[in-house]
Structure formats: structure tokens, C-alpha cells
Amino acid sequence: MFVDEARVRVKAGDGGRGCISFRREAHVPRGGPDGGDGGDGGSIYLVASRSYRTLSDQRYQQQYRAENGAHGRGKTMHGRRGADLIISVPLGTIVEDAETRELLADLIHEREQVLVAQGGKGGRGNARFATATRQAPRLAQPGGEGEQRLLQLTLKLLADVGLIGLPNAGKSALLCCITAAQSKVAAYPFTTLTPHLGTVEIDPLGALVVADIPGLIEGAATGAGLGIRFLRHIERTRLLVHVIDVSDDARDPLEALSVVEGELRAFDPALLQRARVIAANKIDLPHATRLPALTALCAERAIPLFPISAMTGEGVEALVQYAAAQLQTSSRLQVPGAKCQAGDPAGPNQKPETRNPKLRSRQSFHE
Ligand SMILES: Nc1nc2c(ncn2[C@@H]2O[C@H](COP(=O)(O)OP(=O)(O)OP(=O)(O)O)[C@@H](O)[C@H]2O)c(=O)[nH]1
Ligand SMILES: [Mg+2]
Known part of the structure; x- marks a missing residue:
């Protein structure tokens, strides 16, 4: 089925909580704070891909959520980062914030990507709050909330x-x-x-x-x-x-x-x-x-x-x-005002390709 419009809600992962913990060990009296930091929440990216011809996957899956960061633990153990979520869309997809109508990207090149929801920061554990005068801090930060957005996706085919x-x-x-x-x-x-x-x-x-x-x-x-x-x-x-x-x-x-x-x-x-x-x-x-x-x-x-x-x-x-x-004698037209270089397609930020393939949309083809 050919679908050229879709509205999806994206919610990035929340950051993990920082931990309050103290080192307890035989023969180590007053071992000091050792609560680790929470991991960052996963972010959500849209990536343009030639393998997709329509927005039909986004018509059927309208909610996307990236993984939360894990909480920090004792022994200064850092919580795991939440996996980022990659949503593949066809070339020629225009991404807008459905609520503010802000144009987020016009994805016209292969592997061009845009960050649509930033994951929350992990909170700091109590080990980070120790100072010379406060050697046993009983405080840690909660994780930051992941961004969420309602996106309007519109496909405008790329043709000469x-x-x-x-x-x-x-x-x-x-x-x-x-x-x-x-x-x-x-x-x-x-x-x-x-x-x-x-x-x-x-x-x-x-x-x-x-x-x-x-x-x-x-x-x-x-x-x-x-x-x-x-x-x-x-x-x-x-x-x-x-x-x-x-x-x-x-x-x-x-x-x-x-x-x-x-x-x-x-x-x-x-x-x-x-x-x-x-x-x-x-x-x-x-x-x-x-x-x-x-x-x-x-x-x-x-x-x-x-x-x-x-x-x-x-x-x-x-x-x-x-x-x-x-x-x-003429060059291809792009939507005026689009800033689609949120991720350099050929640059070093290639992480999305390898992240959480389970959550990637299935391949779909033209009718
Ligand atoms: N004899 C002749 N018939 C043609 C020619 N071009 C198209 N046709 C016929 O005209 C009819 C309509 O052709 P289509 O290509 O389906 O027309 P279309 O413009 O795509 O029509 P829609 O998809 O309905 O908008 C078909 O029966 C074709 O065989 C032509 O050059 N000569
Ligand atoms: Mg026709």
C-alpha cells in the first residue's frame, strides 16, 4: 500500500537514577560514598533509506519508544545506556512537529538522519557529591526525562x-x-x-x-x-x-x-x-x-x-x-527552510545503523 502521510508519537528513553550507596567491606571502616550514575536514555532518530518506498510502516506503528537508561548501582557501577531507536523512512520524507508545525527535516539523501527525540540524561550518583567537607552525601540525582513529540511525516517523492x-x-x-x-x-x-x-x-x-x-x-x-x-x-x-x-x-x-x-x-x-x-x-x-x-x-x-x-x-x-x-541545467528542489543535516550521513556518527535492529521497521515496497 502506498502511504504518503503519517503521524507518529515518539518518546525517547528516560535517564537512569543516580544511586546512593556506601562502601561496606571488612576492615574498611567508613568506606565512603560509592553510588554510581544512571545511564542516559536512548534517543530516537529518523533515517532516510532507499529500501523504503512508502510510510506504510509508520501508518501501522504510531508509537515509538526508545529504551530507558538503567539506574546506577553501588560500587560506583554506572547504569547501562538505553539503546537508541532508528526509524527508517523513504527518501523525500518531510518531518514536522505536528504541534508547533516546526519543520525538523527534509530527508532527501540516503542515510541522512535527524534526531527527533533526545534521550534523558542519567542522574549522578552520590559518589559524585563527595567533597572535603561533605564526605558522606546522602543525595543523588534522578534521571532526566526523555523528550517526546508528535511528528507529522509527509512523503514527497523525489523525481526529475x-x-x-x-x-x-x-x-x-x-x-x-x-x-x-x-x-x-x-x-x-x-x-x-x-x-x-x-x-x-x-x-x-x-x-x-x-x-x-x-x-x-x-x-x-x-x-x-x-x-x-x-x-x-x-x-x-x-x-x-x-x-x-x-x-x-x-x-x-x-x-x-x-x-x-x-x-x-x-x-x-x-x-x-x-x-x-x-x-x-x-x-x-x-x-x-x-x-x-x-x-x-x-x-x-x-x-x-x-x-x-x-x-x-x-x-x-x-x-x-x-x-x-x-x-x-537545473538542480533538484528542496523544501525551503529545511535543515536536514542533523546527522551527517557519511560522518562518524554511524551508531544508529547498529543500534537495536529488533525495533527497526520492516521493509516495505511500493504497491
Ligand atoms: N492508440 C494509442 N493508445 C494509447 C496510447 N497511449 C495510451 N493509450 C491507451 O490509452 C488508455 C489509457 O492509457 P493510460 O496510460 O492508462 O492512461 P493514464 O493517463 O495513465 O490514465 P489514468 O491512470 O487513469 O490517469 C489505454 O487503453 C492505453 O492503451 C497511444 O499512444 N496510442
Ligand atoms: Mg495511469
């Missing part, structure tokens, strides 16, 4: 190119034509219910990630069809490919263009400023009356247009080359 258009325009057919993805293609509207990603290998540039999202219809902004919430998955793309069915039996392509533009505007007007190209699809079918009108309008508005057939592959290569050339 976003495919948009009315239902049945051929978006999934185009994705399947240019990538090895297996997005369902069928002759009825709303075949695609969740976003799908595919990768196009382009020599020598590397790979382009393409996102296919469910079709948009009039009034999607007010909830018609599948709504516009999936548009968040193309927010980070640098190029939008608007797929329009130009076959003679289809809806007027000029109308198709304006309906989708209207819904983009309703979601976020900035999307209309994004680099855009029209893929006039289904040219293998009769299209004599529809294509010329759309071509003229696009020329007038200076929007590049590529006549293609996702079915036969005609014209698709030119579209892909154009997309690759466009993307060479």
Missing part, C-alpha cells in the same frame, strides 16, 4: 520529471514506454491510483526519475476524482510533462490543457512557472482535427510540444532527449 494530465491521456503508457516501470495501463479513467516512479537511463548523463501520478479532472482541487493531493509528488520535479490525448475521439485538447492548468494553479500557482512540455499523445490514431489547434496554441504561448505515441514509441525519443537536456 512529473507526468500530469487528464485520466486516460496515456501517462502510465508513456512511463511504461520510457522506463521499466510497470504502471497499470487500461482504457478507463483513474487506472492509476497512487504515484509510480520509473527510471530512464540516459548516456552519459545518468538516470532520470519519472513520476506518474493519478489523473486530474475539473474540480480536483475541491475533491473531485482522486483530488489534487498527489500533486505534492511532482512538487520537487524540475520538468512537467503534460500528456494530452490528441486523437480525434478524445476531449478537446485545448480544454484538456486549461483544466489541468486550473488544477495546478489551485494546488500551487508556482507549479505553472515550472518548466513544462506538452506530449501530444496517441498520434498513431487519427488526429487531423485536434493536433493542429493545440500546436498553434503552444507556439503562441511558447510551450514546447512533442507529438508522440506511447503505444508505438513514435516521437518518444525526442521527448526524452529534450527532458534530459532541460534537466542538465
Whole structure:
């Protein structure tokens, strides 16, 4: 199941109590204070991982707790540290504090991590309070409380190119034509219910990630069809490919263009400023009356247009080359204001990987 939103409560471990104890041993009169310190509570980290595609684990497990620190003991024995808890989330997860709406992180790189709940400090034992004038202190500190938070997790897929258009325009057919993805293609509207990603290998540039999202219809902004919430998955793309069915039996392509533009505007007007190209699809079918009108309008508005057939592959290569050339000149977009470097992914703080694997979420995949 594809889940792109989740709300989880995290509670870091409490620190262990410091101990009050005195050394008692034969032939050692008044052995002095020997109460050890409590261990620190475990902290909770979110770590971005390529192995996860959705937030479905966080939909089912909504409470996370890290281990408490152990209490200090006599003979100045220090309590054990509580194990940290690592929660793996997919790349592209935005982490916010659900109560204050503070943006905590935008995790877009593999192994990037953020500390979301700091474990409590262990309390000091009475051995620490001995001074020259107070040689038998009967006091120790309690452990500090672990931080707790309600987190709002939102997944915004990381893709270079976003495919948009009315239902049945051929978006999934185009994705399947240019990538090895297996997005369902069928002759009825709303075949695609969740976003799908595919990768196009382009020599020598590397790979382009393409996102296919469910079709948009009039009034999607007010909830018609599948709504516009999936548009968040193309927010980070640098190029939008608007797929329009130009076959003679289809809806007027000029109308198709304006309906989708209207819904983009309703979601976020900035999307209309994004680099855009029209893929006039289904040219293998009769299209004599529809294509010329759309071509003229696009020329007038200076929007590049590529006549293609996702079915036969005609014209698709030119579209892909154009997309690759466009993307060479722009860099990937990140949520403004995100400070996701809470842990250096390649730095020395690699502890999370090894900590308490039992509590790590299970692996999950795209639908
Ligand atoms: N003849 C022809 N048929 C096409 C072409 N591209 C797509 N189709 C057909 O159009 C229908 C819809 O294609 P999809 O790729 O499922 O359309 P979609 O835009 O993903 O639709 P939703 O997922 O419902 O939004 C399918 O029956 C495809 O076989 C094309 O280039 N030529
Ligand atoms: Mg589809």
C-alpha cells in the first residue's frame, strides 16, 4: 500500500537514577560514598533509506519508544545506556512537529538522519557529591526525562520529471514506454491510483526519475476524482510533462490543457512557472482535427510540444532527449527552510545503523 502521510508519537528513553550507596567491606571502616550514575536514555532518530518506498510502516506503528537508561548501582557501577531507536523512512520524507508545525527535516539523501527525540540524561550518583567537607552525601540525582513529540511525516517523492494530465491521456503508457516501470495501463479513467516512479537511463548523463501520478479532472482541487493531493509528488520535479490525448475521439485538447492548468494553479500557482512540455499523445490514431489547434496554441504561448505515441514509441525519443537536456541545467528542489543535516550521513556518527535492529521497521515496497 502506498502511504504518503503519517503521524507518529515518539518518546525517547528516560535517564537512569543516580544511586546512593556506601562502601561496606571488612576492615574498611567508613568506606565512603560509592553510588554510581544512571545511564542516559536512548534517543530516537529518523533515517532516510532507499529500501523504503512508502510510510506504510509508520501508518501501522504510531508509537515509538526508545529504551530507558538503567539506574546506577553501588560500587560506583554506572547504569547501562538505553539503546537508541532508528526509524527508517523513504527518501523525500518531510518531518514536522505536528504541534508547533516546526519543520525538523527534509530527508532527501540516503542515510541522512535527524534526531527527533533526545534521550534523558542519567542522574549522578552520590559518589559524585563527595567533597572535603561533605564526605558522606546522602543525595543523588534522578534521571532526566526523555523528550517526546508528535511528528507529522509527509512523503514527497523525489523525481526529475512529473507526468500530469487528464485520466486516460496515456501517462502510465508513456512511463511504461520510457522506463521499466510497470504502471497499470487500461482504457478507463483513474487506472492509476497512487504515484509510480520509473527510471530512464540516459548516456552519459545518468538516470532520470519519472513520476506518474493519478489523473486530474475539473474540480480536483475541491475533491473531485482522486483530488489534487498527489500533486505534492511532482512538487520537487524540475520538468512537467503534460500528456494530452490528441486523437480525434478524445476531449478537446485545448480544454484538456486549461483544466489541468486550473488544477495546478489551485494546488500551487508556482507549479505553472515550472518548466513544462506538452506530449501530444496517441498520434498513431487519427488526429487531423485536434493536433493542429493545440500546436498553434503552444507556439503562441511558447510551450514546447512533442507529438508522440506511447503505444508505438513514435516521437518518444525526442521527448526524452529534450527532458534530459532541460534537466542538465537545473538542480533538484528542496523544501525551503529545511535543515536536514542533523546527522551527517557519511560522518562518524554511524551508531544508529547498529543500534537495536529488533525495533527497526520492516521493509516495505511500493504497491
Ligand atoms: N492508440 C494509442 N493508445 C494509447 C496510447 N497511449 C495510451 N493509450 C491507451 O490509452 C488508455 C489509457 O492509457 P493510460 O496510460 O492508462 O492512461 P493514464 O493517463 O495513465 O490514465 P489514468 O491512470 O487513469 O490517469 C489505454 O487503453 C492505453 O492503451 C497511444 O499512444 N496510442
Ligand atoms: Mg495511469
